[in-house]
Amino acid sequence: MTTDQPNPYRLSDSGTRQISFTFDGKTYQGREGDTLASALLANGVHLMGRSFKYHRPRGVLGSGSEEPNALVSFDRGAGRVTPNVRATTLELYDGLVANSQNRWPSLKRDVGAFNNTFSMFFPAGFYNKTFMWPRSFWDKVYEPFIRSMAGLGLAPTKPDPDVYASTYGHCDTLIVGAGPAGLAAALAASKTDNRVILVDENPALGGSLLSSEKASIDGASITDWLAQTEQALRQAKNVTILTRTTAIGYYHDNFIALAERLTDHLADAEIGQSRERLHRIRSDKVILAQGAIERPLVFHGNDLPGIMLASAAQTFLNRYGTAVGYEVAVFTSHDSAYGAAFDLHDAGVHVPVIIEARTDIDADLRDSAAARGIEIVLAAAVSNCFGKWRINALELYTPINGKTRRIKCDALLMCGGWTPSLHLWSHSKSSIKWDDKIDAFVPGKANENASCVGACNGDFGLQTALEAGGRVAGGEATYTVSEVPFGRGETFRSLPNYKDVSKQKAFVDFQNDATEKDISLAVREGFSSIEHVKRYTTIGMATDQGKTSNLNAMQIASVAVKKSVQEVGLTTFRPPYTPTTFGALAGYRSGDLFEVERKTSIDSWAAENDAVFEPVSIWRRARYFPNGSEDMHAAVARECKATRTSLGIFDASTLGKIEIVGPDAAKFMNLMYTNPWAKLAVGRCRYGLMLREDGYIYDDGVVGRMAEDRFHVTTTTGGAPRVFRHMEDYLQSEFPELDVWLTSTTEQWAVIALNGPNARKLIAPFIDGIDLSPDAFPHMAVREGKIFGIETRLFRVSFSGELGFEVNVPAHYGRAVWEALFEAGAEYGIVPYGTEAMHVLRAEKGFIIVGQDTDGTVTPQDAGMSWAVSKKKKDFVGKRSLMRSDIVANGRRQLVGLLTVDPNVVLEEGAQIVADPDQPIPMDMIGHVTSSYWSETLGRSIAMAVVKGGFDLEGKTIFVPMPGTTHSAKVCNPVFYDPDGERLNVG
């Protein structure tokens, strides 16, 4: 036996490059192609982690994604630390750094291990039974303590600098798993005209083939067959191969999520290169070839480092050239472990004993063992294991004579049978059924166009898998295979031990430290459903989601509750198959691409002119334009004053716009809005109020009639999409007989609002084709013409109470027209204003903002807008609801104005109103402040509020209790400024 010098447990030099890596601060040598686990094992390091609850020392249990024990923190620099990575799947690169977790200060000296010493006090569910007294200790002592014990790996502390990708994909056949069954399926499918995607979570194709050296397929060695197969598949134009890709979840209608790892295996993974990619695949047909996972045996001491699944040892040997020990014992109840024992023996490892739980085995196996000089002890069990950081001996127990025997070993392999991987199958809501022959669940009826093939279908053995794979993909493949027969096994619901069961620690769920005893306790305490057992013991809830534990738990529970395993059933499989990076699920959609940020065509001007922005739905809007060091208050006061006295300019482009066209347009408008539309003349505008069918205010906006059969509707900025939907819904579902069509034109038009006495003077020189004189173009009118030679829809409307125009121009010209107007406006001291000044100006006039002064529970009557509701129309959406008993009842909250007794007090928006400020808490609140501002124009504060029975309270004083003080205010009409509307005609 020759070994690698730096790797004392490396049996065969794979010929790949030697590289170095660091684990817990110590540098080791490994080889390219290693996983962290295989490299550590090659160095003779078995202790890789600590368990969750009892902090017990742990080594690898498996060799792949099923691993519950060997979890490490993978560290590639600031913000790039990933906790809880399985050492068995972490691909080694030169310079890799990883650290063990859930231990302090070090893996060998771990303070938390005292939990293990006192584990008898911490059985499953213990926390329900204690920490209750003294009561005050819970918040201050117990709970903080429990929380401090939480978690496995360290939480991240810095933002992740890496980026992620996401994509959609489609295919005819998606094959999950590139073991023999998956490869055979892919080969067969590659010969059709189907589009095929083949995915495997490993870096290489082959699955179990990579661990089975001795077989041959069609006369070729496994290595050669794999190479040929891969070449054939890579050459086939209709096949896409995705390695390092995990199928994480199976969703409705054959929609499968795949997570592809792109850079974790690279020594120089640049920042900016996508780290992972989420594939969202729709496939006509799905072939699941996910194989099976070996089950541990549940016996006292089965969690010491060095004790692992037989198949894991076989994989470490055949795939990584690494011996998990040189004195390797085997404990099994299934034939398949013999192959592992023989491979190890044949590679030069001493196998002192195969402890066989069954009373008899096939003669072939017995002969093969005898030929190798390996002792088999039948009807026996391991009753104890010795060693601190790694097993150094086991105790063999033969119940028939009650004898025990101590056997030295440096590793112990176990095999309790095999569990077909039904995770994705079950995600798809396909059924499963119990198969007595293999003591496991196998696929039942498919709920989608999907099939399971090979070991995950309960069909074991290489030839079986290959042929099943070929057949399921439509091929008639036959393979000539030489293989070690997979054999069969027997399941032992409990293994013999001379110790009392309460003195045993036989682990079922390794990571969560849940034992056979815990299951019995759960059942004893009345937790008879398997879902209860899971939740009570936490079995299956660790980061491996019970891949190695669920079936054992179910079988133990079935004995405890005295039911058949079918009756006990399995807990639900929940996506994802393996833990999946949040960033990958976010994909490209982070930072600037997290959400659309809509900007108007004038936005860039605002940015250049130092606007302060605010988000309004997904639009970015200028909130105010500070001059130099002005604060918002000063800027808004200045903007308002300029608008009231001369001229303000405002970007109103974000308002939603819908063009309503057709001979029945007015009829449709009549149904959608509370106002009457039939008699609105062409060229005139009207304020429109829209309700939901329940009678509450939904949206509002000015509507212009452009022609008999054409309306230009505006909506609130945030309301545009839902108003469009609301209209389409009624048009298509309730009023399909109407000849009318809707077109969203929000972004067709840039809208420049000019308000102030000089508004007309400003535009007059640049307008063609419109008579701007007050008589020809009155307030609430709309005309089509040109401005600066550009087509415009010019509205004479005002949301400020001043003379106002809204210049609509095709969006592309928005900024140019704005700039030209701004330049020309210099002579009037034109001031750009933002949404904040707009809000103040409209509040001074008592105009509502839907969503601020109304909140989805306000009717037109409540808002004092009965004037906008047609009394004559037979029908409009929401009409009937306005007659409901509680809607017409007294005491509804009504929109009023408020003037604080102290004019300098600006009430807080959202502040609550009471009639009696001296009452005790809870107070009887009669309303709240909806809008509140400092009005520079009026030289005092103003507010709008909804108040119970508010219309009748005009002139009365109400109170606004604030922390430490109570403000008083008088209820008034909400039109604070120019109640007769004379300003509309000034200028």
Place this chain on the structure above:
Amino acid sequence: MLVDQGLEIGDTLSDGCLTVLLVSERTRYSLRIKAEDLTAFNLESGLGLPERIGQSSLTEARMQLCLGPDEWLIVTQPDLDKGLGAQLKRLSDSFIFSFTDISHRNIALTVQGSEAVAAINIGCPLDLSPEHFPVGKVTRTVFENAPIMLLRTGEDVFHLECWRSYGPYVTGLFARYAKDIEMS
């Protein structure tokens, strides 16, 4: 045209396999007419609007795209195809239909190259294989958070339209994908 959106693309994003170009100014009309009137309308107008959802009729000067059972988008090159607006206005005397100028509502991108399909599929959930999405097919769909309209004009060429304020988001996604191609 899109200076205001901070978009000044028109350059190749990555090594020829993916090019995303801003389409120059176009005139666009949304045309709505009941399906039962279409035959007569086509006869009278000579427009030759395609009859089924997803179909298009394409010339250099004009694209006529059927987006819904009663909905067409007509996109024209303004310097090659004048007078459509006037023609539609005339037709409104004889037919009940709707047309609305939305020239400025949309922007258009040409997405082309061997990576065009993959690039669009990063955010568009449709199957863009030629069997499912042949040349000439058009539809509204989504590109992650952006509603888009997608038309295939060639094996590796797509005409993509979206509302103008969605432009930077859409091109931003393409730019990220282009970076992925470059770095991989």
Place this chain on the structure above:
Amino acid sequence: MFLIHCPYCDEDRPEIEFSYAGEAHIARPQNADAISDAEWSEYLFIRENKRGIHCERWWHTNGCNRFFNAVRNTVTDKFIMTYEMGEPRPTPEEIEAARDDD
């Protein structure tokens, strides 16, 4: 993400192009003024919320912009059929004939 057959596009399209629009075949009362608050609130709020075969409306928002009807099994989430707005509710026999779930 469902794959939904749009009866107007006559194609299976991904769910994210669609918006769910609630239970189908709820007639808006024509005589709203004449009916009681209770009857009106029934129209507004009462829903079958059927566990099993459910008639519902969808809107092909980012597609052909049409509202349409669907029959879906709310237990399995499988669509049984879709049909154009205005078509009557399919009979139990028609639904049974179209089912391929269980």
Place this chain on the structure above:
Amino acid sequence: MKFSARSLFANALTGHKNWPEQFPDKEPEKQYDVIIVGAGGHGLGAAYYLAKKYGIRNVAVIEKGWLGGGNTGRNTTVIRSNYLYDESAAIYDHSVDLWDGLSQELNYNTMFSKRGVLMLAHNIHDVQSFQRHIHANRLNGVDNQWLSREDCKAFLPILDISERPHYPVLGGALQMRAGTARHDSVAWGYARAASQIGVDIIQNCAVTGIRRSKDGAVTGVETEKGFIKANKIAVSAAGHSAVVMAMAGLRFPLESYPLQALVSEPVKPVMPCVVMSNAVHAYISQSDKGELVIGAGTDQYTSYSQRGALHILEHTLMSICELFPIFKRMRMLRSWAGIVDVTPDRSPILGKTPIEGLYVNCGWGTGGFKATPGAADLLAYTIAHDEPHKINAPFNLDRFTGGRLIDEAAAAAVAH
């Protein structure tokens, strides 16, 4: 056997072999005074309070599956009471009052952790809306306070308060008395306590019909285990409420939607409170086990499949990554869905029905867990007195007829 550190110690010495069953699974008797349909936290709790406070012990709780297996065991365990309207604040605050001390009351540690719930404001509308809540809560005596952007950062140092274009943090509303509890323990604790005072818990027994007398009053339930007589029947079946009510011939203003949640792998403590962001539909806390517990929005369609779509989770996680860029490398361990029954005004229906002897507790939507003790107590009161308590009186069915809705969702509506 009373649960305590002492009994735990004593049992440890005997190998934990002497713990009795916490809640024996019973076969149904022929008749009960009260039958409660649905053995979630609400139903089990109602049975407990009926027996404990009102002396009505001949009670059965009938469950289709396993107790606590519905929304009780599927939610993200957020508990808070800082609701806007007086009616809502009263009902949820009543619940929080009961949460405090529930462990001692039940002699079962439900692990109510008052770690604080911080709701983030991302735009001016949020700020206005939160201020309105805070002021209303203050005058209602409900704890809720405004934190500035900087205060939020001080309270939760891992919060990213940078000025980003999307969903910047402008401040937040913090309820310190709010927090989380251990969901399973709540169901188990109520089940054990109720069992101990005589309540029968009958699992794996679906109700298939509700029988009524000629004059319309209920007389009992048909079940998979036969007919069981009772003159008072309370339905507390969350997502399946409409299905059960239909058995009595009642149609309800309810729709059932899938609601998904997920947890990450466990990590050491990093998230000391609960954070909610309504604007991006995400909420997050860290369990005592170390998992980040994350709630998503509902799917758009009604369903009973307990299965949701991937894009809902994608959206939730992209929001979480945006709010907490340090979590981008965290990994989703497990995701699942519950069925939430939602009323038109997003407030529950808790009280009598038009049918004599039939009571209902439903429509809690996404907020049912936090209400568990309160809803249970009020349902018990309503059954015992055959009339609602003043706290749940406004949550009647009639409000939909007259229009006096309690619309918390509308009050938070975003517009303009």
